[in-house]
Amino acid sequence: MLRAIKASFYRGGTSKGLFFRASDLAPFPQSMRNEILLSAMGSPDPDGRQIDGMGGGISSLSKAVVLSTPGEAVSEMSRGPEYSFPDGVDWVDDVSRASSERSGWDVVYRFAQVGVRDFVVDWSSTCGNLVAAVAQYAVDEGLVQKRIEASIQGQTPPERFPFATRILAADSGKIIHATTVVCTPGSLESGRLRWYVSNFGGASISGVPSTSSPVEIENPLQGNMLPTGRVLDAIPMEGKSIPCTIVDAGLPSIFIPSSAVFSVPEWFLSHPADLDADPRFRARAEELRYAASRLSPALSSIFSTSTPKICVIGSPASYRTTSGEELRSNQMDCVIRAVSVGNFHRTVPATMVSALAVASVLPGSVVWDACQASVLPQEKNMSFRSITVGQPAGLSKATVALDIHGQPKSINYVRTARRLFQGEVLVKA
Secondary structure, eight states, rough: OEEEEEEEEETTEEEEEEEEEHHHTTTHHHHHHHHHHHHHHHOOOTTTTTTTTOSSSSSSSSSSEEOOOTTTGGGGGGGGGGGGGOOOSSTTOOOHHHTTTTTOOSSSEEEEEEEESSEEESOOOSSTTTTHHHHHHHHHHHTTTHHHHHTTTOOOOEEEEEEEEEEEETTTTEEEEEEEEEOOSSSSTEEEEOEEHHHHHHSSOOTSOOOOOOOEEEOOOOOOOOSSSSSSSEEEEEEEEEEEEEESSEEEEEEEGGGTSSSSSSGGGSSSHHHHOOOOHHHHHHHHHHHTTTHHHHHHHHHHHHSSEEEEEEEEEEEEESSSSSEEEGGGGEEEEEETEEEOOOSHHHHHHEEEEEEEETTTSSHHHHHTTTOOOOOOOOOOOOOEEEETTTEEEEEEEEEEEEOOOOOOEEOOOOEEEEEEEEEOO
16 A cells, blocks of 8 residues: 655756655654655665665665745644654744844755665755755745745846745754746736746756756855864874865765775776775775764764765876766866765765865865865965866866955855656555
8 A cells, every 4th residue: 555745856966856845744753754755765675776766776866855944844843752853953943033034044954865775764964966956946836935026026027037045954054045047937826926946047067968047056164164173184094094184064074085095096087886896995985984983073973874975086187977078187176086875976965065165275185185286376365266076977166255364154056956756756655
């Protein structure tokens, strides 16, 4: 027997995930919500294909999102703590705080990494790629209808215009701004104009074959971005000290030089499928990820299958992308291979490229050293610095905004998104 639950399926950047409204999952205790997500995605699947669900057999394609307006998820909490949604901060549903025009938010973004082979649903992290889809969902579902109307009050509605959705990441309490191109069909729905996000435009990102309307994302950098308090750390292993830099720009990322994983330099530029097929590389990366997380009590406390992530980095090099394109070393500032949930990814997670941008302006970091040949020395009066990263699917770019002291204050990057289906997902009753 199957049960239908309202859901949508989105691509955001190079990730895909099932999207739910909090109100549609609120009647279920949290343990049952986890089972709903596992059933919907086809997990666990010992063969790693998620053949019996919506998942794509890899962590970037096995994600779920729960979206709500401020206060929407509170109603079921009175039934007992087992009905509460996972939150990293306890004020995500503070309606009064959310209503502030200067520091408030429009939607609450709860993210779940759904295991592929394992019976695991991890709510402790986030996904920067899916932020683009969150912004589109907020418009598609009418969650920001009033703010859109307020932004054009007294004007004739233009056919297309930019609109910034304020997204609160429930795991960290960070408020991310994602600007989409909003359109109106010119017709009334229940006496009101209904807005939607344009899916037509010239924006392209590596790993997605089509172009679309851009989603411009501004991710503020708050608090201590160095979990260990140091720009450069050393991982003690096998009688050696392996250099690493750990940066938290939304999700902790551990950067290590390519020589720490690959004894033969050419192996570093191999196709991700070949790297995944060699258990030595995955085991080495996981060993380093675990050892690096022991360098800080804060990292140790949040260690899970998806947090922190690890990134292998090297100096610019010429290589062939997964789509067969030839890239030259002078097109990039560094080359990376991102590892997430045990797999070498074909693209770079948005949270990781954000951390790369931050680390690129920190003298002495592993990223700074890898980029030294291509990145100009930092000047005191610079307000922005950009980094172009070579990853298996192509090139990715992020820009870090600097304050008057030359310190990172926010990350800016562009993604695209598309709704793939809307309706109901069937799960085992």
